Amino acid sequence: MPPERDWRAPLDEAGDDALQYSDIAIGYVSRNTRYRIDYRRALGRVKRGATTADEATADLVRRWGISFYAAPTAAYDPKLAVARPDLSPDNIVLAPSLDGIGDARPLDMKMLGAVRARMKIGDFLHLILADSDGDEHIWISGSLDLPLAMILPLGRDPFARLAAAERLSRRLLGVAAGPPALRPTPFRRQHLLTLLQVLDGHQAGATRRELAAVLIDGSVRDYSAAEWSDSRQRKRINRWFAEAVELRDGGYLRLLRGA
Template identity: 70%
Template sequence: MPPERDWRAPLNETGDDALQYTDIAIGYLGRNTRYRAEYQRALGRVKRGAISADDATAALVDRWGISYHAAPGAAFDRKLAVARPDLSPASIILAPAVAGIGAGPLDLAALGDIRARIRMGDVLHVILADPDGDEHLCVCGSRHDAMALMVPIEPAPFARLASAERLCRRLSGMAAGPPALRPPPFRREHLLTLLQVLDGRRAGASQRELAASLIHPKVRHYTPTEWTDSAERKCIRRWLKEAVELRDGGYIRLLRGG
């Protein structure tokens, strides 16, 4: 796990306009005890040479829907988190083009700063660094052949279309622009606060201490009866329930921008 931090301190991501839903989703999964244990086992196997970091990552992504890259030197690096493309409309899918439509090969050199290349089975996952929010390409087949953008027929294709447009802008030498799946400020703040709720509970904080630290310090001075009947107690109980649900599977909704 990353170094322990004071759960009362705002998370480093607060105020980060480039923060995407996938970045927050991996934060919740990273606090899941079963995932952490499985990830640590994967890191151990990679260190022993029993499996490659890319193959370990592929297995984790298939099992959990998203995972940190299982490279020991970059463990728990949020910028190297990879999501399943069917779950994340932020993923840009490139596939072999149909013959005769005039498509060309993918020139990785034209994409700018590449943060990572992760091979997962037959798919090359390329993470493009961008100050407005990284882009994730899923390249199916050989990039040296004619390639085309693939937009699956799905109930809500607009976020995926917006992600594809970012790549087109980049390939045209333009700024990619902001990603489609960024939580608005209020939603972002709430989701990050719920991460602090999980961290506080893991550190042994009581519901009252959580409320005093995250809602209002006046809670510390409530009488037992005032605390029992307080709006802050009801609120922190709702937050706890919501945070645990997101940690234990609800993060998948965040991948889809929910």
Template identity: 70%
Template sequence: MPPERDWRTPPEEARDETLQYSDIAMGYLSRNARYRTEYRRAIGRVKRGAVKSDDATAALVLRWGISFHTDPSAAFDAKLAVARPSLSPTEIVLAPALSGIAAERLDPKSLGDIRACITIGDFRHFILADKDGDEHLWVAGSFGRPLAMMLPFETDPLVRLASAERFCRRLLGMAVGPPPLRPTQFRRHHLLTLLQVLDGHDAGATRRELAAALIDRDVRDYSAADWNGSRERKRISRWIKDAVELRDGGYIRLLRGG
């Protein structure tokens, strides 16, 4: 997984202002020990030729809901992650159009810069590079026949509708703008801070050390009694609980902007 680093330093994700919730979700999952073990095993099997990289990725996505691509030449690339479309409403799904529905064939060249493409089950999954945030496209069937976008009824259909509109603007050569589920600056900062909390917690940092580095450096000078009753101690304890929960399954909520 991503190389170990000093937890006091903001995570690598902090350098990317185009982060989407799925990118941050991947940051949490990449810190899950069980996922890390399964991912390493999958990479090993791909290197030995025991399984194709696409099949290994598909198995991890089915198991975890989201995963890095298991391409040994590009392992740990945060831009190469794929989430199940049923979990992420920002994913765009194309399928053969029904008979009698006026639909045109889609020219693959109109997709623009394709960062990656893999096969998962009956779908081809494309990551379409964009400076404001990548788009994720799932295509069932062939580009050689008319396709239609699927907009299933769900809890929040407007997010998927906004993603579909963004994709259409791309096909028309128009400016697409930011993705519909990009976190606010405050939310992004908080979620990345919780990643630091996780890294520090896993590195053996005490609650006071975490609070001094991430909340208020003055807590280092608190007396034992002052520290035990402090707001900073309560806050860092809550942050640890939230961060661990996100790592151990709560990251799925992030795929919907939760």
């Protein structure tokens, strides 16, 4: 998986205002042991020619909800993470338009700007559009030569889906797309990234007291055993550890909806 790093060092993404919830979600699933095994096996099948990177990625996305792109030459690139559109409302789905509902047109690829990646995920063409404010993800069903319409399901997350649709519309009109809707606040972002450090520290063999000393309050190193046992810092790091494990083992799917 991604290169090992010193868990004590704050994650580089801490000050990234363009960081989206899906960017953080892939950080949690990448620390899940079962996902790591599945992903390595997928890379192995692609290297042997038993499947394509697109097919392997589609399988991983169906199973885990989000995955790195399973291309050996681009393994573990967070900019190539793909999330299921039903789980991630900032993904846009385009499908052939119905007759008589408006002036629908084929997609003008020139208006999309820089395309970071193009892949076939199941029955969809998946495009990742590069944007300094946060990449956009488009799922296209059917031919690019046909008039297309955006699919906005009547269900959960209507405002996030509408915001994503507006963002794509602005891009297609040749104006700045603006920031994505599902971005964590600076406080929420910092907390979620700190929980990733908790997982990394635990994986590296750090004790709960070591985690608390680095991430909460260095003075706990000098506590007696009794003081540590009754301390607020011990209770907090235990809560953080439980939260981090829950996010790693499935709770990351909530992050895809900004929850």
